[in-house]
Amino acid sequence: MEFFIDTADVAMIKKYYNIGVVDGVTTNPTLIAKSGRRFEDVVKEIAEIVKGPISVEACSTVCDDLITEAKKIAAYSENIVVKIPMTAEGLKAVKVLDKLGIKTNVTLIFSANQALLAAKAGATYISVFVGRLDERGQDGMEVIQEVMDILDNYDLDSKLIVASIRHPRHVTDSARIGAHVATIPPEIIEKMLSHPLTDDGLRIFAKDWEKVQKG
Numbered sequence: 382m383e384f385f386i387d388t389a390d391v392a393m394i395k396k397y398y399n400i401g402v403v404d405g406v407t408t409n410p411t412l413i414a415k416s417g418r419r420f421e422d423v424v425k426e427i428a429e430i431v432k433g434p435i436s437v438e439a440c441s442t443v444c445d446d447l448i449t450e451a452k453k454i455a456a457y458s459e460n461i462v463v464k465i466p467m468t469a470e471g472l473k474a475v476k477v478l479d480k481l482g483i484k485t486n487v488t489l490i491f492s493a494n495q496a497l498l499a500a501k502a503g504a505t506y507i508s509v510f511v512g513r514l515d516e517r518g519q520d521g522m523e524v525i526q527e528v529m530d531i532l533d534n535y536d537l538d539s540k541l542i543v544a545s546i547r548h549p550r551h552v553t554d555s556a557r558i559g560a561h562v563a564t565i566p567p568e569i570i571e572k573m574l575s576h577p578l579t580d581d582g583l584r585i586f587a588k589d590w591e592k593v594q595k596g
């Protein structure tokens with residue numbers, strides 16, 4: 382399973398990328414706006430740090446404009462994946478971009494049928510937003526299971542990204558289902574790393590280590 386970090390915060394990207402557990406990055410306009418920096422500068426800086434796929438969103442609404450925007454974004458770095466919205470115009474653009482060899486990540490997917498359409502259009506990645514589904518009283522992980530079943534049934538090439546992750550359990554459940562990628566906010570990676578019993582254990586071992594040093 383691959384882990385992407387879901388942020389445009391360069392310090393956080395460096396921190397977790399350097400541990401060696403992060404394979405790529407996903408951003409969106411909201412995350413870039415939070416960084417308070419110019420879009421192009423942030424993307425280029427991230428691309429200098431991370432060698433794996435970096436998803437960057439195209440915000441046009443019409444197919445031709447999406448293609449123009451995607452070409453521009455993809456030219457920033459060879460590992461850029463262009464996020465394309467889950468719309469009819471978006472899927473048209475995905476088909477063209479696939480032929481041009483530009484990698485895509487179809488974003489804002491909330492149902493198995495949307496995922497199926499994106500996969501048929503030739504998306505490199507498809508992002509299902511589980512947290513936002515859960516917040517509406519739907520079961521995000523159920524959609525993940527459905528999408529994985531469909532991708533397996535037809536041997537489709539798209540990789541499923543579990544996005545909008547709200548807690549560590551989302552990651553565990555995604556891994557059990559066999560989702561290809563989880564894109565995880567830094568604060569959730571931090572929660573995955575730690576456990577109070579690990580801290581307690583370390584404290585006890587440190588104390589006992591002191592004792593045996595004294596003899």
Ligand code: E4P
Nearest residue numbers: 387407408409513544545546
């Ligand atoms: C994924 O690529 C998105 O950036 C992200 O997971 C959106 O999640 P949110 O629901 O926290 O905005």
